[in-house]
Amino acid sequence: RKEVEQDPGPFNVPEGATVAFNCTYSNSASQSFFWYRQDCRKEPKLLMSVYSSGNEDGRFTAQLNRASQYISLLIRDSKLSDSATYLCVNGGATNKLIFGTGTLLAVQP
């Protein structure tokens, strides 16, 4: 079983739609969780950290469920510019971050 699992997609959604991605992780000792965004042939960039209490940044909301070991990302009012690969990431005590394979989002006009 992979340490971090994501649906690779693609998720094809119209502009303005709400889309949600889920991710599961296997290491119950994981201490930190993130969503990264990666544009085609570019480096990953931190989108947001994920906290147990949940956190929101504009149109983006991230949730962590430690009991079920999953992380979610909700994007509201999708924009064309949201088209990218979204990487689910978790880190343990060794400071090494483990990345999922990514979920490809394509927002269409």
Add this chain to the structure above:
Amino acid sequence: DTGVSQDPRHKITKRGQNVTFRCDPISEHNRLYWYRQTLGQGPEFLTYFQNEAQLEKSRLLSDRFSAERPKGSFSTLEIQRTEQGDSAMYLCASSPTTGHYNGYTFGSGTRLTVV
């Protein structure tokens, strides 16, 4: 200091040749990481340094791969006797010791093509 710098951006090499990549982290970051990413996959951890000490190496890092960070600043990743399977994007990232919960800052990567 504008971020993590990697050089070269692209490298095409013949199978069997040796290649070396360089990474310059953000100057105040004492942790430096190397990852490899192939098409359709997320970045895979290779190794990490805290200052000049290499603290962890992945099983992916075969004996043809070696990484150094001699003065705790820039790092190099060398691949000896390259194989076609080494073709990938090699990403470097850095973070401060106390920035664990802020994730990493990645460089733009070095794209290696072995022909």
